[in-house]
Amino acid sequence: MTEPSAGPRTSGTGHGVLTPVLTANWGDERAWKLTNYERRGGYDALRSALAMQPSEVVSLVKDSGLRGRGGAGFPTGMKWSFIPQDNPKPKYLVVNADESEPGTCKDIPLMMASPHTLVEGVIISAYAIRANQAFIYVRGEVLHVVRRLQQAVREAYSAGYAGKNILGTGYDLEIIVHAGAGAYICGEETAMLDSLEGRRGQPRLRPPFPAVAGLYACPTVINNVESISSVPSIITNGADWFSSMGTEKSKGMTIYSLSGHVTHPGQFEAPLGITLRQLLDLAGGIREDHQLKFWTPGGSSTPMLTDAHLDVPLDYEAIAGVKSMLGTKALQCFDETTSVVRTVLRWTEFYKHESCGKCTPCREGTWWLVQILKRMEAGHGQPGDIEKLLDLCDNILGRSFCALGDGATSPITSAIQYFRDEFEAAMHTPAWELFPYQRSTIFVREPAGAGA
Amino acid sequence: MSELIEPQAPAPNGHAGGDIASEELVGHGHFVTHFDEPSLDYGLSETKITEATVEELRSIAERYPQARSALLPMLHLVQSVEGRVTPAGIEACAEILGLTAADVSGVATFYTMYKRRPVGEYHVGVCTTALCAIMGGDEVYARLQDHLGIGNDETTEDGKITLEHVECNAACDFAPVMMVNWEFFDNTTPEKATGVVDQLRAGDHVWSTRGARVCTWKEAERVLAGFPDGRADEGPTAVGPSLLGLRIAQQHDWTAPDPEHIQDRRGGEGR
Numbered sequence: 001m002t003e004p005s006a007g008p009r010t011s012g013t014g015h016g017v018l019t020p021v022l023t024a025n026w027g028d029e030r031a032w033k034l035t036n037y038e039r040r041g042g043y044d045a046l047r048s049a050l051a052m053q054p055s056e057v058v059s060l061v062k063d064s065g066l067r068g069r070g071g072a073g074f075p076t077g078m079k080w081s082f083i084p085q086d087n088p089k090p091k092y093l094v095v096n097a098d099e100s101e102p103g104t105c106k107d108i109p110l111m112m113a114s115p116h117t118l119v120e121g122v123i124i125s126a127y128a129i130r131a132n133q134a135f136i137y138v139r140g141e142v143l144h145v146v147r148r149l150q151q152a153v154r155e156a157y158s159a160g161y162a163g164k165n166i167l168g169t170g171y172d173l174e175i176i177v178h179a180g181a182g183a184y185i186c187g188e189e190t191a192m193l194d195s196l197e198g199r200r201g202q203p204r205l206r207p208p209f210p211a212v213a214g215l216y217a218c219p220t221v222i223n224n225v226e227s228i229s230s231v232p233s234i235i236t237n238g239a240d241w242f243s244s245m246g247t248e249k250s251k252g253m254t255i256y257s258l259s260g261h262v263t264h265p266g267q268f269e270a271p272l273g274i275t276l277r278q279l280l281d282l283a284g285g286i287r288e289d290h291q292l293k294f295w296t297p298g299g300s301s302t303p304m305l306t307d308a309h310l311d312v313p314l315d316y317e318a319i320a321g322v323k324s325m326l327g328t329k330a331l332q333c334f335d336e337t338t339s340v341v342r343t344v345l346r347w348t349e350f351y352k353h354e355s356c357g358k359c360t361p362c363r364e365g366t367w368w369l370v371q372i373l374k375r376m377e378a379g380h381g382q383p384g385d386i387e388k389l390l391d392l393c394d395n396i397l398g399r400s401f402c403a404l405g406d407g408a409t410s411p412i413t414s415a416i417q418y419f420r421d422e423f424e425a426a427m428h429t430p431a432w433e434l435f436p437y438q439r440s441t442i443f444v445r446e447p448a449g450a451g452a
Numbered sequence: 453m454s455e456l457i458e459p460q461a462p463a464p465n466g467h468a469g470g471d472i473a474s475e476e477l478v479g480h481g482h483f484v485t486h487f488d489e490p491s492l493d494y495g496l497s498e499t500k501i502t503e504a505t506v507e508e509l510r511s512i513a514e515r516y517p518q519a520r521s522a523l524l525p526m527l528h529l530v531q532s533v534e535g536r537v538t539p540a541g542i543e544a545c546a547e548i549l550g551l552t553a554a555d556v557s558g559v560a561t562f563y564t565m566y567k568r569r570p571v572g573e574y575h576v577g578v579c580t581t582a583l584c585a586i587m588g589g590d591e592v593y594a595r596l597q598d599h600l601g602i603g604n605d606e607t608t609e610d611g612k613i614t615l616e617h618v619e620c621n622a623a624c625d626f627a628p629v630m631m632v633n634w635e636f637f638d639n640t641t642p643e644k645a646t647g648v649v650d651q652l653r654a655g656d657h658v659w660s661t662r663g664a665r666v667c668t669w670k671e672a673e674r675v676l677a678g679f680p681d682g683r684a685d686e687g688p689t690a691v692g693p694s695l696l697g698l699r700i701a702q703q704h705d706w707t708a709p710d711p712e713h714i715q716d717r718r719g720g721e722g723r
Contacts, residue, residue: 014713016706020698026690027698033685090517102581102620109694112662133517140528140565141577141621143634143672144663144687150675151684176515179676181524182564184619198523198549200562216518237711244714253708256697259624260583266625266696282700300582332583332624346582350619356562441588442628443641 015245015271017278019253021233022226023269026113032148034155037116043161045232049124050169057128061231063239065251070096070187070224071298071327073250073316076231080221082211083129089218091131094196095122097138097149097225098180098187101299102350103330106255106267107225111138111145115152119175121228123161124235126173129221133174137192140179149177184354188402189222191356202358203402226255245271250315250326260295260333261287261442273318276331277310287442290335294418298327300347301407303414324414339435340419341426344411345373351408362405365396369412376426379433386416386423492537492557492568499540500533509548512678520549525677527560532673536567564619572607574652575669577618577631578645584620588641589628593617595642600649612653614669625693626661633672635660638692662694663687 025031025040037043049057062077083091095118099107111118118136126134136153138146153175156162164172178196185191186201193215195201214220230252234242243251250272256279259265263284270279276295286292294304297314303324305312312318319326334343352366369392372385393409400406416423425434509526513519523545530541537560539553546556560566578593579585596615600608607614623629626638630645637648638661651658658666664686675681701707 014709016701016704016708018697018701018704018706019708020701020706021708023694023698027695027702028689030685031689099622100620103583103624104620105622105624105626108622109690113690113694139622140524140676141618141631141634142636143675144636144660144684146676147664147680147684150678150680154680177678178521179525179528179678180563181527181566183562195524196521197518198520198559200559237708238714241709241711241714244709257625259627260587264693264696265627266693268697269701270697283696330624334583334586338586343582343586346580346585350581353619437586437590440586441591443588443591 017274018268018270018282019245020269021253022110022114022117022229022255023267025117026109031114032112032116032152034116034152034159037114037120041236042116042232043120043159045235046120046123046161047167049127049235050167050171054128054130057124057235060239061128061234064234064242065239065246065249066227066230066234066242067250067316068224069226069230069254069328071101071301071325073326076223076227079211079223080125080129082209083219083221084212085130087212087219090133090216091129092215092218092220093122093126093129093131093134094189094192094215094220094222095134095136095225095228096187096189096192096222097136097145098184098192099225100139100184100187101301101328101330102347103257103259103296103299103332104328105257105259105330106328108142108145109267110225110229110255112148115145115148116156117229117232118149118225119152119156120161121231122175123156123166123173124231125221125223125228127171129219131221132172134176135196135215136175136177137186137196138177138179139186140181146177146179153177183356184350185356185402185404188404191402192222193220200356202356203404205401247271247273247313247315247317249317254329256314256329256331258283258331258333260331261290261292261335261338261440262333263287272315273313275311275313276333279314279331280310280333286333286335290337293334293336293338294340294415295331295333296327296411297324297329297331299330300332300350301325301403301410302327303410304418305414306418324410335440337435337439339377339431339437339440340415340422341373341377342431342435342437344415345370345377347411348373348408351404355404355408359400359402359405361396362400362408365392365405366408368392369408373412376423377431379426379428379430381423381426381428383427385427386420389423390416492539492542492561494539496538497540499538501530501538501540501544505529505533506544506548508677508679509544513548515678520551523549523551523556523559524563527556527563527566528673529677529679531567531571532670532677535570535670569605570607570611571669572614573612573668574649574666575614575616575631575633576645576649576652577616577621577634578640579619579621579623579627579629579631580617581620583624584628587627589617592628592630592640592642592645596645596649599646608653610653613649632658632660632666633669634676635663635666635672637661660687662691
């Protein structure tokens with residue numbers, strides 16, 4: 001596993017193939033404690049930021065080129081600059097810690113290991129947009145992460161980093177850790193706002209955008225955990241440091257999450273633009289005696305790719321260039337034992353379950369997609385089913401309020417594009433006969449049970 | 453709705469290993485989701501909500517700039533007392549927030565974590581979204597159903613275990629994943645999973661693979677309502693896959709660039 005062919009130490013760029021910054025303290029004993037975070041220079045960035053004007057902090061983050069790490073890749077500093085500072089209403093910062101996109105698993109370990117990285121980022125970011133109230137909206141299904149966040153926020157208050165008159169500067173900030181209750185849709189930023197207002201989590205029509213009328217109809221910034229957590233390092237090391245990593249329009253380091261049929265799945269923090277081939281080399285490749293069949297670059301909502309795309313740089317532009325999206329950099333890898341039809345059905349079941357029901361194309365469309373895919377999995381596909389799937393996708397894509405509906409179509413249309421023959425086979429043969437399901441599991445089996 | 457298109461059940465011995473899961477998940481129509489569940493039992497009049505509970509509910513509402521924002525954590529607190537969402541809990545929230553019971557009910561029935569039937573002491577969730585399902589989550593779930601003799605969203609007769617298949621829980625590098633009261637049980641197998649539920653039913657202490665010792669479901673709901681239980685320091689910082697990239701970087705002495713070097717290169721143009 002640890003003999004990577006990933007090339008030279010720095011490749012002339014002044015940094016390694018991997019660049020641990022956000023993950024650097026994850027190996028530390030009790031890294032989640034304030035004292036241990038401070039021992040590594042934690043909260044120095046906050047002191048630096050509070051010595052600057054808020055607008056200077058915004059400019060610095062803008063100059064760094066940081067783009068949102070929650071999927072859409074919108075420039076973070078620009079988002080902040082959309083907050084109208086002449087608006088007399090209160091301003092709010094909401095951290096999207098509702099990590100739920102299938103495949104995505106970077107924010108949870110970050111908040112578990114080093115919640116103060118996020119909390120420090122929250123305070124700096126709230127200061128930058130002149131907010132006196134911040135929320136960390138964390139999904140409810142991660143109890144221990146909620147505990148660690150709650151404790152980190154309490155520690156920050158006790159140390160004078162949060163609350164009234166932070167570090168004697170006169171700046172006030174209240175931070176609330178808010179646990180959700182199980183709804184993928186709340187990761188969509190306007191649904192998150194409705195949920196945070198104590199309503200059913202359903203997306204809002206935009207405009208108005210949250211920057212103008214967000215939480216309680218006040219100017220609001222919503223940022224992903226990793227985006228906010230990147231801010232302290234940018235303040236400390238500078239915009240040029242950050243933008244010295246990455247590619248032309250995709251700057252900085254980011255966390256790639258490798259999962260699935262990989263010898264050693266895990267989290268890899270690297271400059272934007274590393275390739276899946278490089279990451280797989282580091283992870284020991286696809287599990288022994290198997291080959292990569294398909295993968296997602298950024299969660300299930302990003303169109304799948306194949307082994308033909310191993311050398312595409314994992315940045316926003318290059319992945320868009322092969323008709324997919326970088327998304328959350330959740331690299332789910334599936335080997336040749338995997339049925340594409342089964343996989344796509346499961347993802348579609350997910351979207352059906354998580355559709356909030358507000359828009360007809362998504363609510364009804366995902367239900368019908370599941371019905372068709374289910375009979376296809378069973379080998380009972382009917383003539384015209386493939387066309388019907390594509391037609392349904394065409395009627396969902398771009399016709400719903402939010403990206404959930406769009407995302408639901410990505411696995412299907414991309415799977416049909418690359419693996420149409422498997423959908424054809426679904427007219428007569430069950431997926432579990434074409435791809436016996438036990439071959440895809442990773443269990444070490446008792447010899448007696450492994451006969452099949 | 454599931455009657456409109458009913459795919460035929462798979463051949464009984466079509467595939468080893470995933471048989472039971474496939475019967476449950478594929479053969480019989482569709483995933484039963486919380487949207488398909490019966491509504492709240494409005495006939496239920498008994499309640500464990502006391503004046504002290506109401507005070508705590510009020511205290512949650514006071515944390516927020518606008519009280520209604522407290523509704524989700526308030527419903528978590530209701531569950532920590534009642535073991536589910538009850539009509540009395542809904543009324544209490546509605547009264548404090550100045551909403552109708554219908555408003556609150558509409559919210560309570562939207563979110564998967566709010567339960568309309570009593571939940572056991574331990575809620576066991578098995579991820580069956582694509583990646584976990586394929587890597588073995590289906591088998592784990594099938595084995596647990598078989599072992600416990602219950603179906604989805606059902607509770608064992610001793611009131612100990614409620615079983616549910618859950619959607620992606622953001623731990624894909626640890627697949628297949630099981631959750632117990634929303635603590636991670638990573639890299640699970642059918643054998644590990646049945647072992648854990650047996651221990652829970654026997655009253656043994658059980659530790660998450662990277663969290664705390666498992667508390668009861670009601671205790672977990674109380675933490676989610678914003679009442680810490682003082683156990684944040686249990687468990688490790690990070691384990692296994694979370695540390696893989698960091699360990700490889702350390703072995704190769706790979707780091708992010710030195711900021712001093714960057715500033716020199718750009719002629720001292722830091723910030």
